[in-house]
Structures are given as C-alpha cells and as structure tokens.
Amino acid sequence: MPTKVKITSVVIVVGMSAMLAAVVTDHWAVLSPRVEKLNATCEAAHFGLWRLCKKTIFIVEEDPQGKGCGPINLPGACSFFFYCSLYSESNVIAWHAGTEYNISAAAIAIFSLFFMIMGTLCVVFSFGKGRDYLLRPAGMFFAFAGLCIIISVEVMRQSVKRMIDSDETIWIEYYYSWSFTCACASFTLLILSGVALLLISMPHMPRNPWETCMDAEPDTLD
Template identity: 65%
Template sequence: MNKRTKVKITFFVLLVGMASMFTAVVTDHWAVLSPQVTQMNTTCEAAHFGLWRLCKKAIYISAVNYNGKGCGPISLPGVENCTYFKHFTPGEEAEIFEVKTQKEYNISAAAIAIFSLAFMIFGTLCLLCSFKKGNDYVLKPAGMFFAFAGLCAIVSVEVMRQSVKRMIESEETEWIDYSYGWSFACACAGFCFLFLSGLTLLILSMPRMPQNPWESCMDAEPEPEQ
C-alpha cells in the first residue's frame, strides 16, 4: 500500500471524526439530569443540555416506569421546552442552572469546541492541498491541525464533565442523578478519530526510513576527489 492510498484512508477516517465532533457541538444531549422523585403518579422535570441550550422535559412518573434513581428515563413521553443559555442570548430571560460557576464552565466548553472546529477546517484545507502532486509537505501541518482539534475536543469533554459533577454536588441545585448522552459519546469518538488520524498524518509526512544500512550509503553524496 503506497503513501497516497494511506492518506486517502486516513482522510475517510477523519471525515467520520469531523462528523462526530460537529454533531456533538450542534446537539444538546451531552448530559441528562434528573431531580429526586418523592411520589409516584405525578409529573417531574428532567433536563438534558449541550453547549448552547438546556431542554427541560415534564415526565409523568408512575410505579411502572420508575427506575428507582430519579426522574426519567428522558426517553419517556412528555412536554419539552428548550431555551438557549442566557449568556449566549443577551436579553433573554430564560432560566438556566442556579450554579454561579456554570456560566464560566459552559462558555469555556463551547469556546474550546469552536477551536476544535476551526482546527478541523484548517486541517481539511491543508489535507486537500496535499492531494496535489508535489504538495506532500502540507501533510505535516494538516496532521498537527487535526491532532490539536482532537485535543480541544477532549478538553471540552473534560470541562463539561466537571461542570456536570459540580452541579450534582452543589446544594443549590435539585439534580441528584445524571448520565451522559449520545452527544457526549460523539465528542469522545471525535477526539479518538481526530487525534489518532492527526498522528497518522504526521507519521506519513516523515521521510522514509532506509530499509538497510546499504541504502543510506548508496544515497549519500560521493566524496569530492582530491
């Protein structure tokens, strides 16, 4: 398998990683939160959120569908109301989490995710340029951009994880149970595909190692005659 074929295969893997990361950024199923359920046959309010907005869902809980942990599961039918976070929509009076540090965590996770998207765009441009004959040198910056995109993705995931942890541990919120959703899984998958593919491109951009010592000797420039 030649070098160009390996680059094309890596590019298809990168497409999967970029699609996963983009899906994670634009969707709001990073985490699912539920309050304590004190009685059956009543309505409780669970929530799921992403980088940009929070969705609250009124779910009717009966003894049949109660899971013993909290309000939910979120897949149960109910009336859902989604609002963008207040710090992203100035002037909007929508309620958000009552934790003071939530704003900083959410803005940080969103900003880092945007950096990841920007690195993906730069990496894609460099990779497309490398397909042109004689532009193999562009593989190295492409690999670096995709590796940085993967690192930004995992940092955004960790910031979001710490955010959820603080909300659950805080006495100022009603949430007692949480789980991570499919958007969170997409971000983790995006990190794996982007980072590993970026490293692959960096390896492919390196000069080919000699197969044996004689090969390097044959490639050496002849010594000048005296």
Template identity: 60%
Template sequence: MKELKVLKIRVTSCITLVGISLMLAAVMSDHWAVLSPKLDDDTQSCEVAHFGLWRLCKKKIYMDDQETMIKGCGPLSLPGEHSCTYFKHFTSGENANIFEVTTQKEYSISAAAIAIIGVGFATMGTVCTLLSFKEKLDYLLKPAGLFFIFAGLCMIISAEVIRQSVHRMIDSKETVWIEYYYSWSFACACSAFVLLFICGIALVLISLPRMPRNPWETCMDAEPDM
C-alpha cells in the same frame, strides 16, 4: 506520491471525516448530559434536564406508571412538556440567577469556545489534507496532522469542562438535580477525540521521510517518494 502512500492518506482522511462529523454532531447538539431530580412517592410528575454547549432543556414528565416511578424520573423518551433556554454567553440575562443555568452558563462559555477552536483546527487540517494531494504539496500532510491532533485535544478538553460542570451542579445543595448520566453528544465528543488524535498522528508519521532500508543506505541516498 507513491500509490501506497496515497492509499494510506485516503484511508486516514476517510476516518478523519468520520471524526469531524462526530465533532460537529457534538457541538450542535444538546445531549451532553441528562440530569434528574429525586422522585418522591407521591410525585405525579418530574422535571428532567439535558444540556449542551449552547442551551439547557427541561422536560416535565408525567409519571403514571408505578413501576416507572420506582426506576426514577425519566427516561427522556416519555411524553411531557419540553422547553429549552439558550445560554446568553455575552449578556447577563434575566434568568441567569437560577443556579443550574448560571453554573452551566459559566462552564459552557469555556467549553463552547474550546470546541469552536477545535472546529477551526479541523477545518484547517481538512484544507491542508486536500491540498496535499496536489503535486509537490505533500509537505502539508504534517501540519494537517498537527491540526487534527489539536482539534481532538480541544474536544476532550471541552468534554472535561462539561463533566466538571455536571459534578458542580450535582454536588451543590442549591440544585434539585441528584442523578445524572452522560448522553450521546458526550460520546460523540469523546469518539471524535480518539479518531482525530489517532488520524492526526498517522498523517504526521506518513509525512515523515522513508527510513533507509539498509544500514549503509542514508536518507539522502533513499529513493524519493515523488
């Protein structure tokens, strides 16, 4: 391959590596969204929840400062009692009767499965990209780009499923959560989608044959890239 083409592939691969890192950070963390209840005037403590694809964590925060109480429950950085419960995706579980756990479990099954499929696509894309550096294997760039595109789409679909689960819990009358915001894990998932999708398209374009430079030059007459 020409030096310029190799340079483009290397730069794109480095950006793709950042996207894959963000994807793994989002999949393994549990700060996709943070939920907080309504804080009464006489409340001395409140319980904030945050969750990811695998577990739901709750933190009981003691509200001693009056100014902090006016702003609402939280933030998560305040000291308090912290506990996490893993979603039992393939078993019913004794705690599944709690509404927020049940709701998030149902959605997290789909979100986690889609995210794992995305990780698989990213892995296959990485393997194809590495093999494309070998002589006469540059045709693997196109499937590598497609794999990265699919991985990015899986991450944004997973993020949308989580977003729907948050709205379902907030809108329900059976839950105490009334306020929410999306945290850094959600941002990692969205950023991974942008980087993987753009880099995937870039790899597909790089893998295409060079267009003729002159109107009378055909693709068959063009100089080969090898």
C-alpha cells in the same frame, strides 16, 4: 502514500461528523431529581454546549434502568446558557452553578472546529503534485482539534458535577448521553488520524545503514 492518506481521510471524516454531532446537539448529560413516588410530576433536563432543555414529566411507572425522571425525549422548553434562567412555576432556578463552565466548553469547541477546518484544507491541498509536506501541518491541526474536544469534554464533566452539587438546582441524579459519546469518539478518531498523518509525512528512513552511502554521489579524483 495516496492510499494511506485516503484511508486516513475517511477516518477523519467520521471523526469530524461525530464532533459536529456533539457540538450542535443538546444531549451531553441528562439531569433528574430523585423520583420518590409515582403519579406525580418531576423536572428533568438535558443540555449541551449551548443550551439547556427542561421538561416536566408525569411519572406513571418506575424507570427500569433506575435513571430517575424520564423519558427525556419528550418536548420541553430550552434556553441558551447566555440567557441562563429558567422558570419553574413560581420559583426561579438560577444557572450560575454551571453556566461559566458551559460557555468555556463551547469556546474550546470553537477552537476545535477551527483546527479541523485548517487540517481539512491542508489535506485537500496535499493531493496536488509535490505538496506532501502539507500532511505534517494537517496532522498537527487534527491532533490539536482532538485535544480541544477532550478538554471541552472535561469542562462539561465539571459543569455537570457543579450543577449536581449545587444547592441552587433540584437535580441529584445524572448520566451522560449520546452527544457525550460522540465527543469522546471524535477525540479518539481525530488524535489517531493526526498521528497517522504525521507518520505518513515523515521522510523515508533507510532500511540498511549502507543505503545512504550507496545513494551518495561518488567522489571525483582531481
């Protein structure tokens, strides 16, 4: 059993790393207006659970991938969603369109982090003698963490859709970036790890029906 737990722990570490990368970065989705002419500026944005970064980019040539305004890796101005107003020259772009969704997704991600911490503590303490029973709650905690992160992913998808559909924003094109991929990968790894720990912690089932009878104490005759 320790070998199975160690292998599962490695998968858990990878899943936790992917989740932490998704939570602390701002590249869940990239938004951009439709580029209709060259030698002009466009306003692109990328955002994560906590803040949105808006960038004004001068377009010299068309994007071969057809993703509109770019490249998005240039420096720009970032604003946390709790202070959700960004200024573009004389116009004010209101962020009521998706702010509540992002705050909800961030709150759900915090629950996922809590479940991950609890699961990690249970796995660490389970390596002690006679503490295999801690693997069962550890599996449940990691499964709950995976469920929370996928719920957060879905909330972010709704946030992107609302921003794109809103008349208050200028963006009409979008694509999901590497932070979004990390969140989806962490969901898969944490769910599989949680199920694996639950299966490992299950009591041994007899291979043959008579094993239980053979292990039973013999009856004594009075």
